[in-house]
Every structure is written in structure tokens, then in C-alpha cells.
Amino acid sequence: MADEKKDVSRRDFLKTAGVATGALVGGGVIGGLIGYNAKDGGTATDEEERSGGRADQTAGSPGGRMFFTNDHDFNVLSEATERIFPEDDLGPGAIGLGVPYFIDHQLAGAYGNNEREYMQGPFNGGEVTQGYQSRLRRKEIFLQGIKKMEQEAQSRFEKSFTELEGDQMDEIITAFQKDEVEMEGVTAGFFFRLLRSAVLEGAYSDPMYGGNVGMEGWKMKNFPGHQASYIDKIDSKEFQEIDPQSLGGNH
Amino acid sequence: MATTLDKVDVVTVGAGWTGGIIAAEAAKAGLKVVSIERGRERGTEDFLRVHDEYRYAIRYELMQDLSKETITFRNRPDQRALPMRTMGSFLLGEGLGGAGTHWNGQTWRFLPYDFEIKTMTEQKYGANKLGPDYQLQDWGITYDELEPYFDKFEYTAGISGEDKNPFAGKRSNPYPTPPMKKTPVLEKFEKATSDLGYSPFMLPSANLSEAYTNPDGQTINACMYCGFCERFGCEYGAKTSPEITVIPAARETGNYEIRFHSNVVEVLHEGGKATGVRYINWMSGEEFIQPAESVVLTSYVMNNAKLLMVSNIGEMYNPETGRGTLGKNYCYQVLPGATGFFDEQFNTFMGAGSLGMTIDDFNGDNFDHGDLDFIHGGSLSLTQTGSRPIASNPVPPDTPAWGSEFKKASIENYTRTLNVGAQGASIPHRQNYLALDPTYKDAYGVPLLQLTYNFTDQDRALHKYISEKATEIIEAMGAKQAVGRAPITDYDIVPYQTTHNTGGTIMGADPATSVVNNYLQHWDVENLFVVGAGNFAHNGGYNPTGTVGALAYRCAEGIIKYSKEGGSLV
Ligand SMILES: Cc1cc2nc3c(=O)[nH]c(=O)nc-3n(C[C@H](O)[C@H](O)[C@H](O)COP(=O)(O)OP(=O)(O)OC[C@H]3O[C@@H](n4cnc5c(N)ncnc54)[C@H](O)[C@@H]3O)c2cc1C
Ligand code: SF4
Numbered sequence: 001m002a003d004e005k006k007d008v009s010r011r012d013f014l015k016t017a018g019v020a021t022g023a024l025v026g027g028g029v030i031g032g033l034i035g036y037n038a039k040d041g042g043t044a045t046d047e048e049e050r051s052g053g054r055a056d057q058t059a060g061s062p063g064g065r066m067f068f069t070n071d072h073d074f075n076v077l078s079e080a081t082e083r084i085f086p087e088d089d090l091g092p093g094a095i096g097l098g099v100p101y102f103i104d105h106q107l108a109g110a111y112g113n114n115e116r117e118y119m120q121g122p123f124n125g126g127e128v129t130q131g132y133q134s135r136l137r138r139k140e141i142f143l144q145g146i147k148k149m150e151q152e153a154q155s156r157f158e159k160s161f162t163e164l165e166g167d168q169m170d171e172i173i174t175a176f177q178k179d180e181v182e183m184e185g186v187t188a189g190f191f192f193r194l195l196r197s198a199v200l201e202g203a204y205s206d207p208m209y210g211g212n213v214g215m216e217g218w219k220m221k222n223f224p225g226h227q228a229s230y231i232d233k234i235d236s237k238e239f240q241e242i243d244p245q246s247l248g249g250n251h
Numbered sequence: 252m253a254t255t256l257d258k259v260d261v262v263t264v265g266a267g268w269t270g271g272i273i274a275a276e277a278a279k280a281g282l283k284v285v286s287i288e289r290g291r292e293r294g295t296e297d298f299l300r301v302h303d304e305y306r307y308a309i310r311y312e313l314m315q316d317l318s319k320e321t322i323t324f325r326n327r328p329d330q331r332a333l334p335m336r337t338m339g340s341f342l343l344g345e346g347l348g349g350a351g352t353h354w355n356g357q358t359w360r361f362l363p364y365d366f367e368i369k370t371m372t373e374q375k376y377g378a379n380k381l382g383p384d385y386q387l388q389d390w391g392i393t394y395d396e397l398e399p400y401f402d403k404f405e406y407t408a409g410i411s412g413e414d415k416n417p418f419a420g421k422r423s424n425p426y427p428t429p430p431m432k433k434t435p436v437l438e439k440f441e442k443a444t445s446d447l448g449y450s451p452f453m454l455p456s457a458n459l460s461e462a463y464t465n466p467d468g469q470t471i472n473a474c475m476y477c478g479f480c481e482r483f484g485c486e487y488g489a490k491t492s493p494e495i496t497v498i499p500a501a502r503e504t505g506n507y508e509i510r511f512h513s514n515v516v517e518v519l520h521e522g523g524k525a526t527g528v529r530y531i532n533w534m535s536g537e538e539f540i541q542p543a544e545s546v547v548l549t550s551y552v553m554n555n556a557k558l559l560m561v562s563n564i565g566e567m568y569n570p571e572t573g574r575g576t577l578g579k580n581y582c583y584q585v586l587p588g589a590t591g592f593f594d595e596q597f598n599t600f601m602g603a604g605s606l607g608m609t610i611d612d613f614n615g616d617n618f619d620h621g622d623l624d625f626i627h628g629g630s631l632s633l634t635q636t637g638s639r640p641i642a643s644n645p646v647p648p649d650t651p652a653w654g655s656e657f658k659k660a661s662i663e664n665y666t667r668t669l670n671v672g673a674q675g676a677s678i679p680h681r682q683n684y685l686a687l688d689p690t691y692k693d694a695y696g697v698p699l700l701q702l703t704y705n706f707t708d709q710d711r712a713l714h715k716y717i718s719e720k721a722t723e724i725i726e727a728m729g730a731k732q733a734v735g736r737a738p739i740t741d742y743d744i745v746p747y748q749t750t751h752n753t754g755g756t757i758m759g760a761d762p763a764t765s766v767v768n769n770y771l772q773h774w775d776v777e778n779l780f781v782v783g784a785g786n787f788a789h790n791g792g793y794n795p796t797g798t799v800g801a802l803a804y805r806c807a808e809g810i811i812k813y814s815k816e817g818g819s820l821v
Contacts (some may be wrong), residue, residue, distance in 0.1 A: 084653040088663055097502055111310065118321040118336045120691065127331040129326055129743040133333055170654065177652070204640035205305035221665045223600050223640045226302035229475035230601035237435045239596035239666065247300055 065101070065106035067139065074100060076146050076161045083169045084199045091220040092213075094199050102202030102211030103142070112139035134186040138194060141183075145191035148181055149173075208248025216243040253529060253538040259283045260814060262528055262543035264515045264558065267349020268796060269782040269803045271493035272404075272502065275467065276807035278506035280816055285541060286507075286549075289319075289514040294494045304639045309480040313353045317344035319514070319533070321694035322553055324744050326705040328570060328682060334691050340743070341750040342482070345819035347509070350551070350750060351796070355481045355604030355636060356457030356490050358410050359793035360401045360801070362615040363420045368789060371616065372626055380626060386573075386580055386679040387816035388788040390768040391760035394420040396802050399455050400808075404800030405455075409463035409471045409493040414456035418611040431460050431474070432676025435563025436597050436669060437608045440633035443727035449610040454632055455797070456605035457491040467500035480604030490604060513539070515554075516695050518562040518779065519668040520545055525779040531695055545778045545810055548756075549803075552785040556755035557700040564776055565766055568684050570703075576688050576766050580668065580679035580754040581702065582790035585710045585739060586715035587629065588672030591730025592647055599638045607634030608693065613720055614671070614792040626714035629673035629792035630719060638666065639776040648734055669728065671721040672803045674715055674751070677790040687754040705762035706742050714739050722802045746751055750797050756785035758802075770809030770820040771802060776818055782806050 006173035010015065068074040078100040087093035094100065106112060114137045134141065142165040152172045175181050179189035202211030204218065206225065212218060218225050224242035233240050260282035263270040263596070266752040274284045293313075306312045315321075323332035344350025349713055364371055369387040372380055402423050412426035423508070430453035433441070437453075444451040458474035465471070474489040488495050501507040510532070517538065519528040527542035549556040559565055559577055568579035609632040620626055644661035645668040651657050690699035706714075715738060722735040759765025762774035771786055782803050784795040791798070809820045 052379040085658055086655050088655055088658060090659065093658075114318075114337075116311070116316045116318055118317045118334045120334070122690065124331060124333060127326065127330065127741075129741050129745070130324060130335075131339060131743075132336045173653070199653075200644060201305055201309060201641050205309075206303055209305060216642060220662050221640045222596070223665070225478065226574045229477055230598075231473075231475045233598065234432055234434055234476040234601050236598060240598050240601075247303055 020138070021230050032051050052188070065104045067104045068107075069113065072160070072162070073146050075231065076150050077103060077142070079162050080146075080149060080173060080195065081199045083166060083173055084196055085203055094203060096213070097203050097217050098211045098213040099199055099202035102205065102209055103198050105210050106198065106201075107139045107142055112142070113137055121233065132190075134190065137186045139195060141186050144183060144186070145176070145188070145195065148183055148188070149176070154180060187238060206248060207246045214246045215246060253540045255540040255542065258527070258542040258544070259285045260543065260626075261285075261545045261547060261810060262287065262541050263547045264510045264528060264554070265289075265349060265550035266347055266493065266498065266509050267344055267549065267551065268351040268493050268497075268800060270349070270353075270547070270817055271497035272800060272803040273406075273547050273549060273780075273782065273807050274501040274507050274812065275497040275794060276804065277810055278501040278504040280811045280814075282506065282811070284501065284507045284545070286509045287513045287515050287528060287541065288511050289533070291511050292509070293347050293352070293484070295484070295486065297488040301483050301486055302477070302479045304479070304641050307353070307479075308639060310639055311338050311342060311482075313344075313346065313372045313482070313484060314338060314350075315345040318694070320537045320699065320702045320704050323688040323691050324704070326701055326703070326741050332688055332701045332703070335744055340748050341752055343386070343750070344555065344748070347511070348492045349486075351493045352484050353482050354490075354492075354796065355794070357605040357612045357634075357794045358405065358408060358455045358457045358606070358797040358800075359630070359740050360420060361394070361463045361490055361791040361793060361798045362418065362617075364615040365665055365789070365791040366390045366392055366394050366397070375616065376620060376626070380620075381678065385683045385707070386681060388580065388757070388759060388764060390680070390769070390788045391758055391765065396769075397798075397805065398423060400801035400804040401797065403804045404797065407465050407467065407496055408457050408800070409459050409465055410455050410457055411460040411490075413453045414510050415450070415452035416609075416611050417450050417612065418617045426455065426465050427465075431456050431603065431606050433460065433608070434598075434606070436599065436635055437633060439605070439669075439728045440671070440724070442609050442726055444608075444610050447724065447727055449612045451608045451610050452818075454605055454607035454609045454634065456603070458485075458605050459491065464650060465496060465498065469496045471495060474603050476601050476603045476606065478600055478602050478639070480602070481636050482668035482709055493719055514695060515550070516561070516697050517549070518564060520562065520564060520776055520779070523776060525776050527784065533694070545780065545813060547780045547782060547806075547810065548780050552752045552755060553685075553700050553784055554782050554820040557687070557697075559766070559781065560687045560700070561697055564773065564779065567686065570682055572682055573681065576757070576764060578684045578787055580757050581683050581685050582677035582679055582753045582787065583704065583742070584629075584677050584749050584751045584790055585675035585706065585714045586672060586748055587714045587721060587736055588670055588799065589673050589718060589721035589725045589733055589735045590645060591669045591671070591725035591728060592645075592664055592732040592734070593667045593669065593730055597669065597752065597810070599635060599669070599692050602637035603636035604636050605634070606636065607632045613717055615676075623712070623716065624715070625709045627792060628677065628713060629675040629717055631671060631673045631717065631724070633669065634672050636667070647732055669725065669730070671724045673717045674749070674792050674794065675717060675720060676792040678707070678709050679687060679754060679755070679789050680709075683707075703806055704742055706739050711739055751784070751790060753784040753787035753790040753795060756781045756783075757788045758786040759788060768819070768821045770807070771806040772809055772813070772820050776815060777817070778813065780810060
């Protein structure tokens with residue numbers, strides 16, 4: 001499948017298809033597209049085709065969704081994450097890194113449910129310096145925020161968020177960042193900050209969580225991931241480029 | 252109904268550094284000791300797969316479960332305090348080892364000036380240097396009196412360091428192990444600060460430069476500079492922590508037991524004496540009373556104060572009148588510093604929690620404050636603690652917070668940034684204090700602790716001055732762009748700053764102005780001891796645990812003496 005799409009850039013593909021990858025094809029093709037995007041020449045290396053290996057592109061990659069029930073919501077999320085962390089000449093963006101899946105999985109678990117956080121009332125809006133005071137849990141904030149993004153797209157451009165040009169998406173994301181959109185039980189700025197953090201977390205956490213696919217996030221940053229020891233390198237005057245390792249590799 | 256258990260000699264609330272030290276010393280002296288710890292048993296064997304930034308550093312795997320208990324916070328007494336729903340500004344510990352499991356290990360002795368700060372400041376600058384709102388207080392103990400206990404803690408922990416700080420108090424012994432490796436970025440700092448006329452030295456470290464066996468017979472291994480240290484447990488047993496030193500030392504005596512999953516809700520007392528503690532095992536839901544000859548609060552700053560408050564022990568501090576001592580002089584720290592952006596790439600992803608070099612030229616009263624509108628200062632360090640990719644996305648000022656420009660700049664600068672940072676001392680202010688919250692409760696129905704705290708003019712002046720010094724240093728290190736920290740405004744509980752909370756149960760020479768004496772024995776309840784950074788009468792310009800450890804050793808000596816003789820120890 002990857003071969004069929006080789007000469008189509010990911011974004012062109014999304015545009016022509018009219019929907020983001022998640023809706024149409026699920027994880028399989030995403031994996032293929034990533035293989036393409038991650039390499040200049042568009043040829044997947046042997047290593048990438050091998051499955052289950054540590055450096056494998058599909059190591060830890062997610063096969064489905066645990067939280068989002070609605071394809072369109074997931075696609076809006078995907079496009080927003082890609083604007084926050086776009087693909088460029090350095091490497092893949094949020095979609096290529098599997099960030100939307102990472103967020104999906106997180107929202108289904110302890111993070112989305114604020115499990116280890118104090119969620120007893122009464123709930124009162126506080127000063128910014130008092131932090132998270134919403135009665136909503138993160139999963140509810142994300143779902144509401146994404147629906148609001150879609151609503152903003154409709155009211156500003158009479159189009160779905162996923163059909164917008166990049167700068168139109170940016171306009172909406174900026175409106176959230178600047179707190180210019182009304183949300184219930186939480187501010188738009190708060191949702192934006194959660195989203196931005198979640199994107200970076202997905203881009204750079206161990207691939208076993210479903211993001212940072214193929215450790216491409218780490219590779220861009222020259223971060224070697226899980227290394228047992230640097231005792232023999234810590235003195236080195238030269239910058240050390242080290243092949244990254246995931247905790248989710250073969251053990 | 253609570254089940255009353257057999258009486259023991261000593262009960263501690265919590266099994267972190269302070270609980271562990273008290274337990275080891277008391278158990279070695281033949282006393283029967285029980286620690287009630289609300290977290291779980293854990294140790295080195297749990298950390299073999301710990302190199303996971305997301306789980307441990309971002310989602311706080313090893314830290315306090317706030318769904319059960321947190322604190323409430325406001326900046327000023329006229330605001331409504333609201334719960335700290337997510338962790339941020341500081342990271343509270345939980346489980347065997349407490350925060351000592353996931354600390355960095357930067358292990359300092361406070362300066363001689365710190366212990367006599369009021370006397371020395373007034374001698375030199377007069378009584379009105381800061382004005383009446385600042386509640387400076389001597390600690391009721393001098394550096395020289397505490398020196399043997401510093402020595403004891405450093406030898407238990409095997410601290411790796413070098414005696415080259417010209418401003419440090421006198422030492423009776425050299426550091427037990429040699430300093431950590433001086434990496435190229437540390438050499439850069441050393442050269443720049445030497446050229447500027449300062450006196451750099453290797454930061455005293457509880458990540459050990461070589462394997463070491465301490466006087467209790469416990470072995471700590473050599474650090475591998477793995478870069479997953481602060482907020483992580485050490486898979487090598489190379490970061491000195493309670494669970495690899497004082498806890499096994501206590502257990503080996505046969506006189507020590509730890510009850511896990513057990514949350515203390517009250518200190519029981521009668522006729523001016525503590526009789527024990529009441530706790531709830533949250534796994535079984537059962538309630539117990541543990542009677543004891545001596546009760547020792549070792550549950551960190553927050554809960555040491557809270558447990559005294561909910562148990563009605565001592566007089567609550569009143570910010571209006573200045574009367575009362577319980578909750579008084581809560582302090583924190585300010586973090587002046589500067590970021591340097593460089594062309595060259597550094598191996599900053601490697602490192603260890605206390606790998607660094609420091610200058611003390613701007614700490615304490617090591618420089619003249621005659622023309623300055625603040626006192627004290629902070630240790631200025633360059634540390635190489637392992638910078639990780641989720642948390643570290645440095646960008647020059649005016650870079651957007653997201654999008655392609657952000658992505659490029661944060662990736663480019665991830666390996667091209669160095670920071671010089673200070674731990675700025677914090678001076679107590681009348682309006683910064685701990686109390687009980689009237690509204691919010693923990694999972695056991697007990698009120699939450701309420702924190703009222705804001706930065707002060709003293710903090711702002713100190714922060715500005717030291718940030719300028721940090722900027723000069725990072726420039727001298729060859730940064731192509733040097734960016735000093737932005738001036739501080741209101742204290743914000745959201746971004747991580749430091750887990751160096753102090754005060755609330757302060758020590759001193761006078762029961763009218765302190766909660767405990769210089770053995771950390773409660774002034775009103777002689778068989779009750781309160782141990783931790785809560786004893787600090789102000790917060791100094793270093794990390795706290797070296798000084799906390801010394802105080803805990805002194806307290807342990809007091810508890811053993813009390814068990815034989817009773818009565819006030821001072
Ligand atoms: C990320 C991080 C880095 C740090 N780095 C440094 C450093 O480099 N240098 C330094 O000097 N300091 C550092 N510190 C601070 C250091 O960890 C603490 O000063 C030290 O661990 C405090 O020890 P303690 O015994 O007072 O409290 P803790 O270690 O917090 O132990 C208290 C224990 O009591 C238990 N407890 C609390 N309430 C109850 C209750 N009601 N019932 C039963 N049990 C209870 C808790 O579960 C906990 O285990 C760092 C802290 C953090 C979080
Ligand atoms: S840096 Fe050293 S002390 Fe810290 S966790 Fe790694 S090996 Fe242990």
C-alpha cells in the first residue's frame with residue numbers, strides 16, 4: 001500500500017481524499033505514509049519494512065482508537081496537531097508521528113480521566129496562578145474543544161475544519177490560544193495549552209505510547225531515548241550522535 | 252472503630268529521608284520503631300525500565316496521588332484559596348523513600364550566615380534593612396553546632412564533592428567520595444566564572460562518582476550519567492536514596508517495621524503528651540491507633556504542619572497580629588538565571604541529577620548588600636542533569652509557541668542551549684503562611700492545608716540582580732545570544748519551579764516565635780518531634796536536603812536521649 005502512495009505527498013493525499021487519513025484508512029496506511037515521509041527518497045528501507053524490531057517504523061504504532069468514537073472529531077484533532085507541529089524538511093509532523101493516536105490513547109486512560117488529580121468540588125473559577133480549576137476532565141475538555149474548532153470553521157469559513165487552508169486553521173487555533181472562543185466550564189486558552197502540551201508529549205514520548213513513530217521525533221532532536229549508560233561518553237568534547245532506543249523495542 | 256495496636260517506642264509518619272534517618276538511628280539504638288507510610292513499597296528493582304520521560308517526568312508516576320490529598324492555594328489573604336488540582340510548581344513525594352527516591356541529589360550545607368541571619372544582618376546593615384513585614388529569625392542553632400550532623404549525613408550518603416568553596420562553613424572531614432566528572436560544558440562554566448574573578452567548584456552530589464560503602468554498611472554504586480535522574484528512581488542504586496541506605500539499615504536491626512498504604516489522619520495527645528497516631532489503611536479501609544512513646548512527624552513540610560493543625564497542637568499563626576507560630580514563615584525560592592543560545596551542539600541529554608559546577612560569590616552575605624535593596628542571594632550553578640525532549644524545547648524570545656517556526660527553533664536549540672541558574676533564597680514575609688482550608692477536604696474527610704504565598708519585593712530585587720550576574724556568565728561562556736530570566740511578578744503554582752518548600756513548623760530558641768526547639772522537639776508536647784524543611788526559619792540559597800538530613804540526625808540523637816531521660820532537651 002505504501003508503494004501506491006509513494007508519489008503523492010501526504011498533504012496532497014489528504015486534500016484529494018477530502019478527509020484525513022484516520023477516517024479513510026486507519027493505521028495501516030498511516031504507517032505506509034510515514035515510511036514515505038520520513039525518507040527523502042521515498043523508498044522505505046529494509047529496516048523500516050521489518051516488523052517488531054526496535055528501529056522499525058511500526059514498533060509500538062497504534063492500530064486503532066480507544067477514545068474518539070467519531071471519525072470527524074479525530075480528523076479535526078489530527079489536522080490541529082499537524083498545524084501545531086507540522087511536517088517540514090527536518091522530518092514528520094504530528095500526524096506522521098502518530099500524535100493523534102497518542103492523544104486518543106491518553107484520553108482513554110488516566111490522563112483523560114484526571115485519575116491522580118484532585119477533582120472534588122466546589123469548582124470556582126480562580127486566578128491564572130491557581131491553575132486547573134475546571135470541573136471537566138481532560139477527555140471532556142478535548143472533545144468539547146474539538147467540536148468548538150469545527151464550529152469556528154463553519155462560522156468563519158463555512159467549511160469543515162479539515163477542509164480549511166493551513167492559514168485558516170491557524171487563525172482558529174490562534175483564536176483559541178488568545179481565549180477568543182467561548183467554551184463551557186473551561187477557557188479556550190486552557191484547552192489550547194493542553195492541546196499544545198499533548199502534541200509535544202506525543203511527538204517525543206517513547207514510541208510505545210503510540211506517538212513518536214519510528215522514534216522520528218527523537219531523531220530530529222538527536223535524543224537517543226533509552227540508553228543504559230553514558231559513563232564512557234560524558235567526557236566527550238564532540239557531539240555524540242547515537243542511534244535511539246525505545247523501551248518498547250524487542251526484549 | 253479503630254483498632255488499637257501494641258505500643259512501640261517510636262512511630263514516624265512517612266518513610267522518606269527524615270523518617271528513614273530517624274528510624275535507622277533509633278532502631279540501631281535498640282528502640283522499636285514503626286513508620287506509617289501512605290505510599291507503597293518500592294526500590295531499585297522497580298526502576299529497571301525507568302527511562303520513560305512521559306510516565307515519570309511528565310505524568311509524575313512516583314509522586315503524590317492528588318486525588319486523595321492536595322493543598323489549596325491563593326496568592327493573598329483576600330483571595331479564595333482553591334485546590335492545587337494538578338501538580339506543577341513543586342512535586343510532592345509518596346511511597347518508600349518519599350521524594351528522596353526521585354530527587355536530584357544536590358546536597359548542600361546551608362551557610363553559617365543562614366543560621367544566624369537576623370543577628371548577622373542587623374549587625375551589618377542595621378535593624379531596618381528590609382522593613383517590618385519581613386520576619387527574619389535566627390534558627391536557634393549555629394552552623395558549628397550542626398557541623399557534626401552535616402558530616403554524619405554526608406557520610407551516610409557518600410556525597411561526591413570537593414572542598415574548594417571559599418565561602419563554605421568549616422568541615423571536620425573531606426567529602427567521602429571525589430567529585431563527579433568535569434564535563435566539557437562544566438569546564439566552560441569553570442573558565443568563564445574564573446575569568447570573571449569568581450570561585451567555581453564541583454557541586455556536592457548524591458549521584459556518586461564511585462561505589463561507596465557507608466558507615467551503616469550500605470553500598471551505593473557509581474553513577475552512569477544516564478540522564479534520567481531528576482523525577483526518576485535510579486536503576487543502578489547509584490543515587491543515594493533512603494530506600495538503599497537508611498531504610499535497609501533500620502530493617503537490618505530487626506527493630507523496624509513499615510506499614511504501607513496507611514495514611515495518618517491525626518496525632519493523638521493527652522495532658523501535654525502525644526499518645527500515638529491514628530491512621531487509615533486505604534486498601535482495607537481499616538482504621539488503627541498506633542500508640543508510641545515518641546511520635547515523629549516526618550511527612551514533609553505540608554503534612555507536618557497539617558497534622559499539627561488538625562490535631563490542635565500549638566497556636567495557629569495569625570498574619571494580622573503576628574501572634575502564633577504554627578504555619579508561620581512559609582518560604583519557597585526564586586530562580587534567577589539566564590539561558591545561552593550557542594552555535595555548537597552539546598551532549599546535554601547526558602548527565603546526572605547533581606552533575607554541575609557552582610559559584611557562591613552571590614550567595615548569603617558573601618557579597619556586600621550595603622547598596623542593594625535586598626539581602627541574601629543564591630548559589631549560581633551550571634548543571635548537566637539530562638535534558639529530555641518533551642520538557643526541553645528552548646527557543647529564543649519572540650519565537651511563536653507553535654507551528655513551523657517553533658518546531659525548527661526548538662529542535663535546533665535543544666542541543667545548543669545552556670543555562671546558568673540560581674537557587675534564590677526566600678525571606679519570610681508576614682503574609683506568606685500555612686493554615687487549614689475551611690472548604691476543601693482530603694479523601695479521609697480531613698481539611699486540606701491552605702497555602703497563602705506570593706513573591707515579595709525582596710524576591711523581585713534578588714531575582715533581578717542575580718539574573719544579571721547569570722547573564723554575564725553565560726555571555727562569558729560564548730553564547731551568541733544570552734537571555735536573562737524575565738522579572739518575576741506573582742507566584743504561579745502551575746509551572747514547575749522547585750520542590751524546596753520550607754517553614755510552617757520552624758525551629759528556634761524561643762517558644763514564642765518557633766514551633767520546635769533545636770532538637771526539633773515540640774515546645775508544648777515534649778515527646779513529639781517535627782522534622783523536615785518545615786523547620787527552616789527562612790529558605791537559603793541551596794537545595795534543602797543536606798540541611799534537612801543534618802537536622803534529622805540531630806533530632807534522632809534527641810529522641811534517643813529523650814527515651815532514656817525524658818523532659819525538655821534544651
Ligand atoms: C524532582 C525533585 C528534585 C529534588 N532535588 C533535590 C536536590 O537536588 N537536592 C535537595 O537537597 N533536595 C531535592 N529535592 C527535595 C528533596 O527530595 C526533599 O527535601 C526530601 O526528599 C524531603 O524528605 P522528607 O523526608 O522531609 O519528605 P518526603 O521525602 O516527602 O517524605 C515524606 C513521606 O511521608 C509520607 N506521608 C506524607 N503524609 C503522610 C500521611 N498523612 N500519612 C502517612 N504518610 C505520609 C509521604 O508519602 C512520603 O513518603 C528534590 C525534590 C524533587 C521533587
Ligand atoms: S544519573 Fe546516575 S544517579 Fe542518576 S539515575 Fe542515572 S545512574 Fe542513577
